[in-house]
Amino acid sequence: MNLSVKIGTLTLQNPVTVASGTFGYGAEYSQLIDLNQLGAVVVKGIRLGPVRGNPTPRTFEVTSGLINAIGLQGPGVDGFIRKFWPFLKELKVPAIINIWGTTVEEYAEVARRFDALGGVGALELNVSCPNIKEGGAQFGTDVKLLSQVVGACRKVTELPLITKLSPNVVSIAPYAKAAEAAGCDALSIMNSFPAMAIDIKTRRPRLANVTGGLTGPCIKPIAIKLVWEAAKAVKIPIIGMGGIQSAADAIEFLMAGATAVAVGTANFYEPQTALQVIAGLRQFMQQNRIQDLRELIGSVQTGK
């Protein structure tokens, strides 16, 4: 049985990764799960310098979901390399580094730094964080800027480039196509959906940042539709994510057209989720006599 898939030149032993921002820098989960069973580890977004992040409260739980506005707190490139890379580089599975910046030049500089580091599996360009005033989503909701970011990173690295797209657009196809045309190797679909909650007793927003990004099982149907649309628009592989908590959820993404998937918010409440998804995928393939996982990709039948 073959579960391996390719993202650009990168081979994943299975299609199950984790979503950036829900898995720290990998080491945190190593006491609870065997990271080497995963398709890849994807780290939290890193920009050039350290980032303090937003004030608290930063998260609020809603029906079947979570709104967050962490604000990409992080150690910056140097802090990351010093504190977290020694652990990640010893893993047997690829480490995908999620990067962001406030300018096109900063994205390219961070990409260059990780290219020079050696041993990185792929770079994921975060152009879609809803919780950052400068940078973040502005690059993911403007086709021209998106092309510039991807193009600038493409110039400085041969590493597989993955662009993480925003769901907050009228149609995702132009963005998917623009990223592909600018030279990126894969798409991550989707980032969190902009959202808000209010405490009716105090009339105050639930988050200090006022608005945040919605994740968790409640966004899955939105993500499935976006993956399906993007898959029709581009030839490059898609990593599907949004509310996955079981193998059935993951299979839905594959059928919609994703080549790989990422478990996100579920890591917070059930650290075993990604491993359970892998086991469930194998079982589904066995039961349905599927030899190669690639048979599932894009296999949804929309005709009558």
Next chain:
Amino acid sequence: MVEQTVQIISNEREADLYYRLVVRAPEIAPLVQPGQFAHVRILPLREALLRRPFSIFQVSGSTLSILYKTIGKGTEVLSRMRPGEELSLIGPLGHGFTVPPPSGETPLLVAGGYGMAALYLLAQRSPQKGIVFVGGRRRADILCEEEFRALGWEVRVTTEDGSHGEKGLVTEALLTELKRRPAGRKLFACGPSPMLKAVGRLAAEFDLPAEVSLDEHMGCGIGVCLACVVPIKAGDGWEYQRACTEGPVFDSRQVAWEAAK
């Protein structure tokens, strides 16, 4: 840290909105240090996703207990669970209190409401007995007073409505004691934020060491989501550190109180 499915041994109402949960958790219980917590997945809770963090109250062999107050959907569902039912626990988590040495500063414990629960193991494992200051709004908020006395500690109770112990705030009782004997004390505190801030102020005023257990909305509990951050001094300013990992217990002098909520 270990993730384990555990069985409920008992889950009884203690008083008012307070419950005492005992579970069999043989892989977790022996590892627990005072001030650490367990992150509990309440399996019957369907539409609410996250685990709920609870201070570990008592440990006995392979069992551990939690003292909780029903304050929302999660704790209400938990309060209806019966012996034999299962929960998923990750624990023990966080950086707890420093157990006092046999001689030296006298430990003074300061608790607000069910903050008492986080201090029990510290009182039990401390070779030195000191004084526990416990405060609450009214009599029903004063928990496990007798269990601390049974450990040989002096317990001083304050309630805001005067229905039990002295009338006033727990930090007022602490201030009276510190004025009486200002030196050679170390403070350990767990309770609501305004109380912790007041303890931090008193510790600074009397130049006493203090350890405080800080609380913030928690997500994953193991350090990845960065939801539960608190401001901690760093260099000339401060940075956000994780209550679930670097905390929940911090040296009061390290907390950037001006930036704390």
